Amino acid sequence: MAAVTMHLGEIGQQLRAFRLESGMRADEIATRLGVSRAALYRYEKGEVIKLDTVQRLAELLKISPLTLLGVGFDYYNCPNRFFEKLTALESDVLQSLQICDPICYQVTSPAYDVILQEAHTSLPEQKENAAPAILTQANRRALYNQRKPSIISMLPEGLVVEFLRQGVGAHVPMSETLRQKARQVAVQEIRNIITLMDSVPMGLQFSVIPENMTVTPCIYMRKSEQVVVAINPFRSDCCPAYTSGVAMITASPEAVLTHQRMLESLWQTSLKGQDAMERLKTLVAQHGAV
Template identity: 75%
Template sequence: MAAVTMHLGEIGQQLRAFRLESGMRADEIALRLGVSRAALYRYEKGEVIKLDTVQKLAELLNISPLTLLGIGIEYYNCPNKFFQKMAAIESDIEQILQVSDPVCYQVTSPAYDAILLEAQTDQLQKNGQDITTTPVVLAQSKRRALYSQRNPSIISMLHESRVIDFLTHGVGAGVPMSQPLRHKARQVAVQEIRNIITLIDAAPMGLQFSVIPDTITVTSCIFMRHSEQMAVAINPFRCDCSPNTTTGVALITSSLEAVTTHQHMLERLWQTSLKGADAIGRLKTLVERHGAA
């Protein structure tokens, strides 16, 4: 019962989001759940919900009851859907501890999105496809705005080998680009790393970076905390990936064992990674060796 109580607020948020997005009236959803409209609103506020109602709600949301209770795992084989889910989680998050991209998307510049949109539009036009197809970067653009509004604490650890790949190939390494556009993408990558160097030097409140040496192998993962609720995401998708050429399965879980294990791993990694002047020195060296002129 403790697990159910801990996630009542999250269950309520999912229920309310479904009601608003589905366009269904509150009394319609209440009827499908077999409860009164007043009970529906109480559930949305995070009040205690019966297990048989949880089962019906899980069916309504098309997820497993265990996932709804924060015990199971949500899987995503589509980058767009994964990053949309991440944006929803980050709308109510207080702390992020991550090893993921060679940058921290929340503090990237507008040029990062612009180069990806330019490449995406160019490729779709060449293939005669509908240019309204949503690039991954648009699916997650809300994440940057949320960070600016809420300023959660972020610790982002950048793996040296991924930074090298980022500088060598530029933003959108897997996105088809013309040679001039690829060179531009490499220049944007250099600017993004230089921006991180500036942030490390300025040490803004609640935002920290470190560099993981390439001698250490680590899986991309993100630990997230809000009040007493925690979740972890294992993510194979880069923020600058192409939805048409990317395969993989991401997962998000609030399982206590999974969350605790990954939290401890990330905390140990933070202690052993390069920080401050050491991180700045390493990033400057990588820019000099691998960055575009």
Template identity: 35%
Template sequence: MGLQYEDIGRRLKAFRLASGLSADEIAQRIGISRTALYRFEKGELAKIETLEKLSELLDVSMPTLLGVGMEYMPSAVSYFERTRQLEEKADQIIVLAGPISFLLASDQFEVALEQVLRESVPDDAPRRDRTLADVDAIMEILHARKQTYKRRRPSIVNLMSSVQIEKFLTNGLIGRRPLTESKRAKRLEIARQEIEHFATLIEENSMGVQIGVVCDTLPHNGFQIFRENGKRTITISPFRLGEDPNIRVGVAMATSAPEAIALHENIVNEAWRTALKGEAAAKYLRNLLDQHKAETSAVPAPRRRARAG
């Protein structure tokens, strides 16, 4: 599909208004008339050299200005495969995705995950057979991701949400509700073991692994930033593993647009600044575990009916 010049003009006007510069100032700085600038904003074709000057002046990348450069992935399979490809070459990975990061999760988590993802597909879901087949593909990709990480060991910065961790401990690793009491108990135990695993990771202080527990609000949609030899790519995804998994609905995106990277890095920097780290983070997780164990043990067992006789 060709470029939509009217849409380019609308984006140009929006960025001009946001810049705080007048039309006269912008026109003068890039060597065109104000009338020409207004024509561009109405959708007339501009030379690529002029658009490049406007892009630099307004501090917006050419891909964003032109409406190209964003990669859309409407399938969990394509998103996780794309993630695998990026991880395969990344020197550093910054992760903000759910209560836990899959790459740092335990091997036991991966084993339990397949059943949970299958459970997350409703019986009346459209194209249910296709989605269940996707689970096989997703698990294969996830396994390859984990093996690649173990082999390459890129640096990882993982931000965990305290709110999501508490929900994870309360609800357990589940794909649907309700579950039988015995199954729910097992899923609660898996969640506890996983948070225990992350507390241990923090205490081990392994080289190349930095984990922060964020007690402030974090974006609902997860994102990851991949750095490779100065090149940076960000993926933003509604697809989730773990607590309340989602492999069916949503559109993930990937881009290398500088302003998208910068805006999300600002989120990471601010979250990391206030996050619990090191001993404080491990202590926080272990206190949560003790609290949930105490609450569970305090729940009275179901009363048994007396036998007749």
């Protein structure tokens, strides 16, 4: 895995993104900073920027200087906002190492999305602002199929067992008929993973984390000039109306390095290859829907 570095180009991209999000015009920001608009554009293209200018920019944009430099912490208490950001990050990611679901969403079948949308439309209290998080993630699978970045997905055994017993959308209210269908889809998704493990596709690896190990759901993403870590309490099959939590995204070197070491250690101790396949087959036989 790559070492953590900071690049002026990445800082420039951060500056431009926050400027556009703020709704402030470039000439307005330049005037309040006491620099020319051309200078501001040069900063956004990766020219050296003074720390006192970073401080004043952060104050104008109402963010912390560390966040502007790309080493701060962004927090998300809404699953949809988090998955929007995650999709944007994955648009140019080179490698992803993840522990966050009993499956790897990027390689799920369309049936996974369909069952969640069906469950949502059956909710009597459905509202526009409670749209299923799966709709926000619609581009994640397409992005993966288009770019094929490297993915290492570690599946916690406890989550796999719950997934097989409860089905897709374990915490989303459903009728018993729909719940049974969700269990069947869950079984098929795990079987699909077993098939992928057996075929060993390029750049895609799976392992199974033993049930007696407690892990923090997180995603490590290596981009061309930056490494980012997301601490993620939100399952890909969650419904915002029934989900509470706070996700965090950071490129802080200390946070990235700490999670990198943890993930590398887990990968070494988790079940891989034939052992992982046999374990998943056993779990399907023991807990899968009939």
